[in-house]
Amino acid sequence: MAEKKNDINWFPGHMRKALNETGERLKLVDLVYETCDARIPFSSRNPELDKIIGDKPRIVILNKADLADPSKTPLWIKSLESEKTRACALESTHKKGFDKLNQITMELMKDKLEKAAEKGRIGRPVRVMVVGAPNTGKSTIINALAGRKAAVTGDKPGVTKDFKWIMTGGRLELMDMAGVLWPRIANAKSGICLTALGSVKEEVTDVVKVAYETLKIMYDIYPDLLKERYGVDMEIQAEEDAGYFQDPFYDIFLAMAKKRGCILSGGRIDEERFARLFLNDLREGRTGRITLEMPEDFK
Numbered sequence: 027m028a029e030k031k032n033d034i035n036w037f038p039g040h041m042r043k044a045l046n047e048t049g050e051r052l053k054l055v056d057l058v059y060e061t062c063d064a065r066i067p068f069s070s071r072n073p074e075l076d077k078i079i080g081d082k083p084r085i086v087i088l089n090k091a092d093l094a095d096p097s098k099t100p101l102w103i104k105s106l107e108s109e110k111t112r113a114c115a116l117e118s119t120h121k122k123g124f125d126k127l128n129q130i131t132m133e134l135m136k137d138k139l140e141k142a143a144e145k146g147r148i149g150r151p152v153r154v155m156v157v158g159a160p161n162t163g164k165s166t167i168i169n170a171l172a173g174r175k176a177a178v179t180g181d182k183p184g185v186t187k188d189f190k191w192i193m194t195g196g197r198l199e200l201m202d203m204a205g206v207l208w209p210r211i212a213n214a215k216s217g218i219c220l221t222a223l224g225s226v227k228e229e230v231t232d233v234v235k236v237a238y239e240t241l242k243i244m245y246d247i248y249p250d251l252l253k254e255r256y257g258v259d260m261e262i263q264a265e266e267d268a269g270y271f272q273d274p275f276y277d278i279f280l281a282m283a284k285k286r287g288c289i290l291s292g293g294r295i296d297e298e299r300f301a302r303l304f305l306n307d308l309r310e311g312r313t314g315r316i317t318l319e320m321p322e323d324f325k
């Protein structure tokens with residue numbers, strides 16, 4: 027495999043603008059819903075955004091929980107909660123988890139709403155800004171809360187490019203924001219995970235490199251899922267073919283590609299086709315429910 031660049035950096039103008047404007051817009055809302063991908067709750071949380079949100083009450087939403095490892099999501103929820111920050115899981119395309127989200131929202135707003143009611147503002151709306159990394163499901167969550175398709179959604183990052191207020195018809199007024207990454211993703215594994223699960227535009231990355239690095243991460247955590255999906259005996263391949271200079275994972279990668287019929291004329295392996303297939307399987311949950319990081323990895 028040809029060596030290509032490893033760093034992942036995607037920070038287009040609309041994201042810089044959204045990040046710059048977040049601080050000012052925060053003054054307009056009571057609460058923040060910060061979305062992350064339940065499969066990578068550390069890597070899909072933006073440290074720049076975290077600083078800007080600061081002490082504002084927030085609910086971290088572990089979205090796409092239907093695709094995450096169900097044994098790990100509760101551990102993440104526990105580790106993310108603190109005095110000003112609550113957390114919950116959502117399966118927003120299946121409309122699951124919203125009762126809990128509403129309950130926490132009202133708990134966090136209780137004092138503020140009571141004070142408003144004392145001043146005669148009974149039933150005052152609750153204003154929420156929805157922020158988070160691209161493609162983590164912000165617009166989908168808003169549509170579920172509004173009960174209609176008020177925001178545009180899509181299965182690629184960077185769909186929402188500017189902020190938009192959406193009234194739910196109930197008590198909530200929601201501000202949909204553009205998904206934002208940050209200028210330098212310092213942790214290489216985070217960059218790989220964000221790309222593998224769809225928060226970084228694939229076109230700016232080396233898809234084979236991303237798939238290959240993701241395979242290594244998956245091999246460490248979920249070797250059985252790989253074995254099941256791709257029918258390759260991981261251990262035997264790794265031990266038998268590992269020459270001194272040969273990366274054993276490369277053989278596994280090639281064996282998996284071959285098994286899935288990614289072969290060019292002349293018999294060469296079509297690495298790029300397999301890389302896309304492998305990543306699509308992973309993103310869409312065909313490989314299984316996965317969570318690629320644990321809270322204790324970041325303590």
Ligand SMILES: Nc1nc2c(ncn2[C@@H]2O[C@H](COP(=O)(O)OP(=O)(O)OP(=O)(O)O)[C@@H](O)[C@H]2O)c(=O)[nH]1
Pocket residue numbers: 089090091092093116117118119120159160161162163164165166167178179180181182183184185186187203204205206
């Ligand atoms: N499986 C699953 N898919 C989801 C869930 N929530 C959203 N999606 C899908 O994820 C993709 C991205 O959803 P969006 O709502 O557009 O994400 P976004 O955060 O608004 O993205 P940007 O506007 O690009 O930042 C879409 O294809 C959704 O259908 C979920 O809970 N489970």
Ligand SMILES: [Mg+2]
Pocket residue numbers: 164165166178179185186203204205
């Ligand atoms: Mg959006």
